[in-house]
Amino acid sequence: MSKAAASTNIESLLKETRVFKPAKEFAAEAHVRSMAQYKKLWTESVKNPDKFWKKQAEAELVWQKPFTRVLQWKEPFAKWFTGGRLNVSANCLDRWLDSGISNKAALIWEGEPATDGKPGEERVLTYKQLHREVSRFANVLKRNGIQKGDRIIIYLPMVPEAAIAMLACTRIGAVHSVVFGGFSAQSVADRIQDSGAKMVITADGGYRRGAVVPLKKNVDDALKLHDAAGQSLTKTIEKVIVLRRCANEVHMAEGRDVWWHRELDYVSDICAAEKMDSEAPLFILYTSGSTGKPKGILHTTAGYLLGTKLTSRYVFDLKLEDVYWCTADVGWVTGHSYIVYGPLANGATALMYEGAPNWPEPDRFWRIIQKYGVTILYTAPTAIRAFMKWGDEWPKKHDLSSLRLLGSVGEPINPEAWMWYHTVIGGGRCPIVDTWWQTETGSIMITPLPGATPTKPGTATLPFFGILPEVVDEQGKAVPKNSGGKLVVRKPWPSMLRGIWGDNERYKQTYWSEVKGSYFTGDGCRQDKDGYFWIVGRIDDVLNVAGHRIGTAEVESALVSHPNVAEAAVVGRPDELKGQALVCFVTLKTGVKATPELKNELRNHIGKEIGPVAKPDEVRFAEALPKTRSGKIMRRLLKQIASGLEVKGDTTTLEDLSVIAKLASGEE
Numbered sequence: 001m002s003k004a005a006a007s008t009n010i011e012s013l014l015k016e017t018r019v020f021k022p023a024k025e026f027a028a029e030a031h032v033r034s035m036a037q038y039k040k041l042w043t044e045s046v047k048n049p050d051k052f053w054k055k056q057a058e059a060e061l062v063w064q065k066p067f068t069r070v071l072q073w074k075e076p077f078a079k080w081f082t083g084g085r086l087n088v089s090a091n092c093l094d095r096w097l098d099s100g101i102s103n104k105a106a107l108i109w110e111g112e113p114a115t116d117g118k119p120g121e122e123r124v125l126t127y128k129q130l131h132r133e134v135s136r137f138a139n140v141l142k143r144n145g146i147q148k149g150d151r152i153i154i155y156l157p158m159v160p161e162a163a164i165a166m167l168a169c170t171r172i173g174a175v176h177s178v179v180f181g182g183f184s185a186q187s188v189a190d191r192i193q194d195s196g197a198k199m200v201i202t203a204d205g206g207y208r209r210g211a212v213v214p215l216k217k218n219v220d221d222a223l224k225l226h227d228a229a230g231q232s233l234t235k236t237i238e239k240v241i242v243l244r245r246c247a248n249e250v251h252m253a254e255g256r257d258v259w260w261h262r263e264l265d266y267v268s269d270i271c272a273a274e275k276m277d278s279e280a281p282l283f284i285l286y287t288s289g290s291t292g293k294p295k296g297i298l299h300t301t302a303g304y305l306l307g308t309k310l311t312s313r314y315v316f317d318l319k320l321e322d323v324y325w326c327t328a329d330v331g332w333v334t335g336h337s338y339i340v341y342g343p344l345a346n347g348a349t350a351l352m353y354e355g356a357p358n359w360p361e362p363d364r365f366w367r368i369i370q371k372y373g374v375t376i377l378y379t380a381p382t383a384i385r386a387f388m389k390w391g392d393e394w395p396k397k398h399d400l401s402s403l404r405l406l407g408s409v410g411e412p413i414n415p416e417a418w419m420w421y422h423t424v425i426g427g428g429r430c431p432i433v434d435t436w437w438q439t440e441t442g443s444i445m446i447t448p449l450p451g452a453t454p455t456k457p458g459t460a461t462l463p464f465f466g467i468l469p470e471v472v473d474e475q476g477k478a479v480p481k482n483s484g485g486k487l488v489v490r491k492p493w494p495s496m497l498r499g500i501w502g503d504n505e506r507y508k509q510t511y512w513s514e515v516k517g518s519y520f521t522g523d524g525c526r527q528d529k530d531g532y533f534w535i536v537g538r539i540d541d542v543l544n545v546a547g548h549r550i551g552t553a554e555v556e557s558a559l560v561s562h563p564n565v566a567e568a569a570v571v572g573r574p575d576e577l578k579g580q581a582l583v584c585f586v587t588l589k590t591g592v593k594a595t596p597e598l599k600n601e602l603r604n605h606i607g608k609e610i611g612p613v614a615k616p617d618e619v620r621f622a623e624a625l626p627k628t629r630s631g632k633i634m635r636r637l638l639k640q641i642a643s644g645l646e647v648k649g650d651t652t653t654l655e656d657l658s659v660i661a662k663l664a665s666g667e668e
């Protein structure tokens with residue numbers, strides 16, 4: 001977050017004094033019913049974490065072989081529940097087969113409405129059906145040469161097959177890496193190269209606002225890409241499995257590409273769940289960091305499953321009869337933990353929606369809530385702010401009385417959006433859980449428990465069981481209440497990342513060297529007098545645009561890969577809707593003319609290099625970038641310029657920043 005945004009945010013949050021206590025009726029039925037109960041459990045969990053986690057792991061997970069030790073900790077490397085063996089898909093599916101819920105809906109899927117106005121398709125998969133589909137597809141993976149430990153890229157739209165593919169990987173011990181459908185061919189290729197994946201699972205296309213996103217074509221393009229030395233980026237790929245979704249025309253390469261539906265004809269629906277080591281890699285998920293190269297965050301089997309299972313139940317107060325809807329895409333960690341693994345491990349009913357919130361009209365979400373009687377809604381502040389802007393008439397058209405709990409994730413929620421969510425969507429009766437966590441943490445870390453914690457608009461409140469966060473200064477010492485600092489986590493926890501794929505050094509550097517002995521989150525924070533944590537936003541060079549993490553260095557390296565660009569600096573500026581907007585300052589190579597067309601070309605270039613999610617909001621040409629004497633780009637100054645000075649229209653005149661640089665150089 002830019003300094004300007006951060007400080008206005010802090011000011012408004014400092015003034016926030018409203019407190020919302022859980023309603024008696026809600027608390028009476030909740031998994032955790034009072035602050036006293038929460039405090040007792042939390043204190044026990046951090047005082048004696050081994051005992052706490054042992055008890056939870058034994059009670060919650062189905063083990064094929066019991067673990068012998070709770071935690072082996074050699075900072076910064078953790079091994080949880082060593083000696084144990086278990087399978088994630090068996091914990092999400094098989095365990096429910098002989099129970100009373102085997103015929104209950106595991107996934108309810110709503111497709112995007114067709115362009116001709118026809119309502120979206122609808123599919124329901126019971127636990128029994130999902131188990132069968134996962135087993136069959138796991139056999140398809142084996143048939144196509146996949147073995148334990150192999151990496152598989154999943155590049156699918158929001159269809160049930162995305163969850164089926166993920167669970168099928170876990171069934172046979174393959175490691176999935178889901179790539180969000182809004183990423184480009186280049187991003188797919190980079191992830192294939194970094195993970196050494198053997199297979200891509202994709203679809204012919206995916207629907208987005210009535211158009212078809214050509215996923216298979218993007219994969220074809222990715223498989224042709226080379227690095228600067230002419231080496232193929234994707235030579236490890238042996239097979240591509242293609243799901244038919246949009247029936248758009250695609251090219252199938254003989255011997256490499258196979259159709260999902262055809263493959264199913266060759267396999268049985270019985271596939272034993274592989275006995276996996278507690279610490280066996282489960283998935284890699286790439287996320288932006290402060291260098292140009294995305295980090296492959298590695299999660300492993302037992303700890304991740306335990307973290308997502310427990311938080312799903314306690315934070316969302318999940319019950320068997322709930323219809324729970326998390327609106328994230330499975331391409332992000334929220335989709336992994338809170339559409340697929342956490343809910344299914346609890347035997348819950350999770351809803352999955354393929355399309356956009358405003359297609360064909362801005363009431364799409366509210367229509368779905370009424371249609372299925374959704375009881376729990378988990379979404380992002382950026383979506384909430386968009387709904388506010390579109391107007392109250394859209395939710396008011398629908399009966400939202402089935403809702404009993406609301407959740408928020410991805411970025412700080414401003415009190416105004418919180419209040420709107422509370423009043424207009426929650427009808428004033430639903431608790432809001434503002435959940436703070438990260439791709440790296442695997443599961444929710446700081447959050448209210450809805451039957452216990454009094455909430456205040458704008459804060460994620462208090463830590464979950466077993467989690468010990470702290471706000472510290474430059475020296476790593478705890479700061480007094482109400483002062484800002486860095487947010488760290490003092491103790492290891494089961495669902496923590498186990499590393500960055502193939503790069504232990506970067507793992508140590510990024511997370512364990514900033515504050516000695518603690519995990520550094522990259523976020524700024526303050527604690528109020530009640531100990532509530534108020535997240536201020538990122539303090540590294542990562543931006544949070546519409547709840548998506550985008551590394552400025554990544555966008556910069558995409559920009560300088562364009563032949564006309566000499567140098568680039570990318571910063572964030574506050575944005576009413578998206579939280580932050582991306583602003584690029586670009587100097588051009590000699591002789592290249594600064595034109596509006598070139599601005600557009602650069603935006604598209606970034607779209608091609610990284611994906612449409614990273615397309616900047618603004619490209620500004622400059623004569624030179626302001627630098628310190630030692631040659632460092634003065635980002636602080638650029639942030640001020642980006643948020644302060646209005647650009648009038650699409651002016652393409654070169655900005656002379658050197659003067660400002662000279663003026664400011666004293667303070668840098």
Ligand code: WTA
Nearest residue numbers: 409410411412434435436437438439535538
């Ligand atoms: C931000 C998403 C404030 C934060 C689950 C974090 C939040 C980054 C919140 C992780 C929240 C997430 N309040 N900020 N409730 N939740 N963030 O990896 O900056 O996509 O470090 O994980 O989002 O983003 P990621």
